[in-house]
Amino acid sequence: MLIAPNHEPAEFPRKMATMCGISGVVQETGQVGPVLYDSLKRLEYRGYDSVGEASIVDGRLLVKKEKGKIDEVERELRISDLPGLVGIGHTRWATHGAPSRENAHPQTDCNQTVAVVHNGIIENYMEIKQELEAKGHRFKSRTDTEIVAHLVEENLKQAPGLVEAVRQTSKRLTGAYALALISVTEPDKIVCVRRESPLVIGAGINANYLASDIPAFLPRTKSVILLEDDEMAVLTHNRVRVMKVGSGEEVLREPMVVEWGVETATKGGYPHFMMKEIYEQPLTVRNALRTSPMYIDLMASAVTRAKRIFMLACGTSYHACLAATYAFANLAKVEVTPVVASEFIESYGALIDGDTVVLTVSQSGETADTLTAVRSAKDRGATILGVTNVMGSTLTRLSDVYVGQNSGPEMGVAATKTFTAQYSVLLKIAVALARKGGTLSRARMEELERGFEELPKWISAALSNGGGIVKRIVERNADRFSFCFLGRGISVATALEGRLKLLELSYLPAIAYPAGESKHGFISVVDDGYPVLFIAPHDEAYSKIIGNVMEMKARHAHVISIIEEDDTQVANLSDETILIPKGIPSLLTPIVFVLPLQLFAYYMAVRKGYNPDFPRNLAKSVTVH
Numbered sequence: 001m002l003i004a005p006n007h008e009p010a011e012f013p014r015k016m017a018t019m020c021g022i023s024g025v026v027q028e029t030g031q032v033g034p035v036l037y038d039s040l041k042r043l044e045y046r047g048y049d050s051v052g053e054a055s056i057v058d059g060r061l062l063v064k065k066e067k068g069k070i071d072e073v074e075r076e077l078r079i080s081d082l083p084g085l086v087g088i089g090h091t092r093w094a095t096h097g098a099p100s101r102e103n104a105h106p107q108t109d110c111n112q113t114v115a116v117v118h119n120g121i122i123e124n125y126m127e128i129k130q131e132l133e134a135k136g137h138r139f140k141s142r143t144d145t146e147i148v149a150h151l152v153e154e155n156l157k158q159a160p161g162l163v164e165a166v167r168q169t170s171k172r173l174t175g176a177y178a179l180a181l182i183s184v185t186e187p188d189k190i191v192c193v194r195r196e197s198p199l200v201i202g203a204g205i206n207a208n209y210l211a212s213d214i215p216a217f218l219p220r221t222k223s224v225i226l227l228e229d230d231e232m233a234v235l236t237h238n239r240v241r242v243m244k245v246g247s248g249e250e251v252l253r254e255p256m257v258v259e260w261g262v263e264t265a266t267k268g269g270y271p272h273f274m275m276k277e278i279y280e281q282p283l284t285v286r287n288a289l290r291t292s293p294m295y296i297d298l299m300a301s302a303v304t305r306a307k308r309i310f311m312l313a314c315g316t317s318y319h320a321c322l323a324a325t326y327a328f329a330n331l332a333k334v335e336v337t338p339v340v341a342s343e344f345i346e347s348y349g350a351l352i353d354g355d356t357v358v359l360t361v362s363q364s365g366e367t368a369d370t371l372t373a374v375r376s377a378k379d380r381g382a383t384i385l386g387v388t389n390v391m392g393s394t395l396t397r398l399s400d401v402y403v404g405q406n407s408g409p410e411m412g413v414a415a416t417k418t419f420t421a422q423y424s425v426l427l428k429i430a431v432a433l434a435r436k437g438g439t440l441s442r443a444r445m446e447e448l449e450r451g452f453e454e455l456p457k458w459i460s461a462a463l464s465n466g467g468g469i470v471k472r473i474v475e476r477n478a479d480r481f482s483f484c485f486l487g488r489g490i491s492v493a494t495a496l497e498g499r500l501k502l503l504e505l506s507y508l509p510a511i512a513y514p515a516g517e518s519k520h521g522f523i524s525v526v527d528d529g530y531p532v533l534f535i536a537p538h539d540e541a542y543s544k545i546i547g548n549v550m551e552m553k554a555r556h557a558h559v560i561s562i563i564e565e566d567d568t569q570v571a572n573l574s575d576e577t578i579l580i581p582k583g584i585p586s587l588l589t590p591i592v593f594v595l596p597l598q599l600f601a602y603y604m605a606v607r608k609g610y611n612p613d614f615p616r617n618l619a620k621s622v623t624v625h
């Protein structure tokens with residue numbers, strides 16, 4: 001029994017990342033159109049750049065899909081009128097292939113016999129695609145997803161049926177995916193599969209449903225079957241069978257009853273989108289680290305050819321760039337100048353030419369200050385590289401090469417999973433640069449690769465250990481009128497990001513400083529109980545930050561330190577501490593040490609009665625100068 005969520009949602013399975021919404025229904029009577037349309041509307045927060053549905057009528061596949069938001073596509077194609085008793089649907093958040101009719105889902109095989117919808121990233125799609133093309137398959141889209149339809153088509157040639165063909169196909173795929181398929185060969189069923197990406201089944205009366213998230217079918221049934229990783233399910237109108245992908249053996253899985261309303265369910269059981277997006281980071285960071293190696297390599301090549309390299313962005317994206325400058329210098333011995341976009345042309349306009357690379361980072365891909373700077377650099381002959389969360393955004397159109405940060409829609413105005421995803425992608429570019437330049441020892445490269453593998457676990461641990469502790473620290477410090485965030489080295493970027501989160505959500509005047517610089521001015525502000533938050537991982541700067549903590553303690557500051565779990569020195573000097581798993585390579589620390597700062601800002605906003613999702617005076621995408 002899933003109970004009503006509280007502020008620290010321990011019950012709800014945390015394996016979820018919002019990116020694309022899939023849904024499906026197989027029913028005894030009626031038309032699937034209205035059911036699919038309604039479910040996709042409830043999944044629209046997961047992606048809204050293109051939409052599509054497929055069903056089977058009289059042995060033929062019917063597909064309706066187009067670029068655009070659900071209501072726009074509905075006006076054009078009347079997707080709510082789709083006939084048939086079995087159908088699948090999809091609302092997209094592009095990762096592979098910009099939004100277009102061809103790249104919209106469902107994707108189909110050569111002969112329009114199989115249709116598939118997908119949420120996630122198939123890592124080995126390129127090699128499978130080449131294999132299938134060699135066998136004569138013709139591809140219509142630039143998506144990773146389309147290979148699934150063709151591979152099932154190929155497997156149907158020798159498998160006993162659709163279920164087995166899908167099982168064999170799934171065993172070939174690597175990456176994250178939730179898939180739902182229908183085929184004219186067996187028009188009474190939907191076959192679906194899950195690995196990492198969320199997929200839930202709704203058990204109804206004379207109808208069964210599937211979706212990326214419970215809200216999609218909640219108005220029709222509160223009886224939910226959760227699929228585990230590497231499990232598949234076969235839905236007919238009166239039965240749901242669950243089985244293991246590996247062995248094919250059946251699994252008995254009792255439905256659970258959900259007590260939530262749709263609103264709560266859309267937030268995944270969390271009280272706010274921001275909280276949900278904070279807890280999505282174990283998977284969104286993993287997805288970011290999966291960004292296409294081919295494009296990462298293309299970007300690294302462009303940087304190696306450049307004489308001058310700038311990293312350009314605003315707000316949180318700028319802080320991800322700031323952290324990345326340490327990685328580029330430290331790993332690849334490449335000098336990069338991080339610049340706030342609104343200052344770029346005035347500060348560096350005269351230096352930009354054909355030997356300049358401008359690596360631009362923007363969640364929305366639509367921030368006016370960033371785009372203006374990019375256009376001006378482009379006019380001066382610079383090469384534009386883009387990192388964004390929105391495929392098809394203006395930044396992608398202005399970029400010579402771009403990659404996705406793959407963190408899915410971010411509904412909360414305050415960027416959270418964006419920071420960790422963007423920095424992860426930029427780190428991957430730095431590693432590719434180091435490989436090209438031979439600037440990294442094998443041991444260091446392996447330490448980093450191990451770190452990338454461990455990151456989701458460290459993030460989960462920091463969130464589960466930190467949530468309650470941070471909330472109590474906020475309770476104890478809620479009446480303070482200002483806060484200061486101090487860090488050294490790469491943690492300066494983490495401190496700046498922590499400060500931005502607090503001031504934009506709690507409206508408190510917060511300060512952030514390189515800790516070493518604090519004694520050249522800020523320290524005059526410190527008096528009895530002034531709250532100073534130290535970001536103090538056990539890295540190259542640790543020995544120096546101890547001195548800075550002592551300086552603040554000497555002026556009776558109230559010291560709150562974010563430190564590694566086995567830390568003693570800074571811990572003994574601090575009034576309150578937040579512990580982070582130990583052994584995180586220093587260049588990965590911004591991704592984990594920022595988490596308690598995101599939670600700190602969130603709980604302070606809630607404690608002050610503000611809505612953390614929609615802070616005053618701010619917009620998710622600032623499209624004005």
Ligand code: AGP
Nearest residue numbers: 315316317362363364367414415
């Ligand atoms: C961060 O929480 C803010 N929402 C804001 O500073 C944001 O990072 C900035 O406007 C840049 O947005 P972009 O990444 O979409 O370009």
